[in-house]
Amino acid sequence: MPYAATTGRSIAAVTLIAAAVLPLTGCHHGGGSRPGAPTRPSAAPRPPAPGDRTACTPEMLRFHARGVRHPAHRMLLTVTNYSDRPCDFAAQPYPLLRLGPGQRAVTPAIGPSDPGTVITLAPDATAYAAVTTAADGASGRGERISQFGVALAPHTAPGQVGLDSGPPVRVNPRTARVTYWQSRREAALKW
Structure with missing residues (x-):
């Protein structure tokens, strides 16, 4: 098998592995999400809805x-x-x-x-x-x-x-x- 063909397959394989691992790494560190995966709620407080009531304490x-x-x-x-x-x-x-x-x-x-x-x-x-x-x-x-x-x-x-x-x-x-x-x-x- 010619050297150029082997090198091309190796580069393609490394690229596919990198493409598969990077999204998982992003999810692991909270930097991204997988399609269809549930998202975590935002930590920012939501404004009260008109029907919300807070009792005075x-x-x-x-x-x-x-x-x-x-x-x-x-x-x-x-x-x-x-x-x-x-x-x-x-x-x-x-x-x-x-x-x-x-x-x-x-x-x-x-x-x-x-x-x-x-x-x-x-x-x-x-x-x-x-x-x-x-x-x-x-x-x-x-x-x-x-x-x-x-x-x-x-x-x-x-x-x-x-x-x-x-x-x-x-x-x-x-x-x-x-x-x-x-x-x-x-x-x-x-x-």
Whole structure:
């Protein structure tokens, strides 16, 4: 057999082997993929779809509370979303409050304060809830508090929220009520 023919077959064989091995090497190191092979999902976060919902969690929020002068016997609870994504209160539409150590059940909600829509917090947005601290004519009863427990879901341990400023607020846990979350301060304090 002539030398040129043998050399040509050897070069062709080496080229075919190289052509077969290179795609496999690329797959092994993540540089390529075989046709028909499943692809790995991208590590980049996907933007939320319109139907996606993220429940607000304590880690996403900052709470503030203070007594208000008008209307009387009220405390205002505010919550601000300081995360970089929107969240909502669809699962639990009002805060679950523990206003004193002897309180057996969470503070009931004021039913008519339900806004009828889910309150969603965009990043840096704030929601409000008012607490009636005493029933009319019962302001002398109860105890003075400077902090209280707030939970965002049933069967979770409440986090402690302290009053921002001013003296402690007198609260009667047996008669206190809380509004649903509201998107405006005025809407919360009208109850």
